Amino acid sequence: MSSKTKLIIALLVLLVMALGVVGVAYVTTKKAITGPGGAPSAPPAQGEISSSPKMGRFDLGEFVATSRDEELHYIKIQVEVGYIGNLEQELEERKAELRDAITTILMKLNIQRAKEDYIDHFMHKDIETELNRILGKTTSESRIIKVFIPVFLIN
Numbered sequence: 001m002s003s004k005t006k007l008i009i010a011l012l013v014l015l016v017m018a019l020g021v022v023g024v025a026y027v028t029t030k031k032a033i034t035g036p037g038g039a040p041s042a043p044p045a046q047g048e049i050s051s052s053p054k055m056g057r058f059d060l061g062e063f064v065a066t067s068r069d070e071e072l073h074y075i076k077i078q079v080e081v082g083y084i085g086n087l088e089q090e091l092e093e094r095k096a097e098l099r100d101a102i103t104t105i106l107m108k109l110n111i112q113r114a115k116e117d118y119i120d121h122f123m124h125k126d127i128e129t130e131l132n133r134i135l136g137k138t139t140s141e142s143r144i145i146k147v148f149i150p151v152f153l154i155n
Contacts, residue, residue: 055082055145058091060099062151065106073111076153077123081131082146090135101130111154118152 067073117123124147
C-alpha cells in the first residue's frame with residue numbers, strides 16, 4: 001500500500017470514530033431530555049408552582065464560637081432558617097434556645113472540620129436537624145426545611 005492509501009484509510013477511520021461519538025452524544029442527550037419513561041418531561045404548570053407551600057425565612061443572627069483547635073480560632077456564621085407553616089411566633093419565642101444549640105454545634109468543631117462541613121452542607125443539615133428536634137416539629141406541617149448560612153468566616 002502506498003502512503004496515500006494509508007492516509008485515506010486513517011482519515012476514514014477517524015471520520016467513522018467521530019461519527020460514532022456524535023451518535024452516542026445524540027442518543028444520550030435524547031434520553032436525558034425525555035427522562036426514564038420515554039415521554040418528554042414538561043415543565044411544571046403555573047398552577048402547580050403557585051400552589052406549593054410558601055417558605056418563610058427567619059433570621060437567627062450572627063454566631064461567634066471558639067473552635068476545638070489547640071490554637072485560638074473563632075468561627076463566625078450568620079444563620080437564617082427557611083420554614084413552612086406558621087412557625088414565626090414560636091421561633092421568636094424560642095430564639096435564645098435555638099441560638100444556644102447552634103453555638104454548641106459550632107464549639108464542637110475544629111477549623112478543618114468546620115470548613116469541610118460548611119462546603120459539603122453537613123453544617124446546614126446538622127443545624128436543621130437540631131433545630132427541628134428542639135422544636136419537636138420533625139413530622140408536622142410546620143417545620144424548618146432549609147438552613148441558610150450567608151456568612152462563614154474563620155479567624
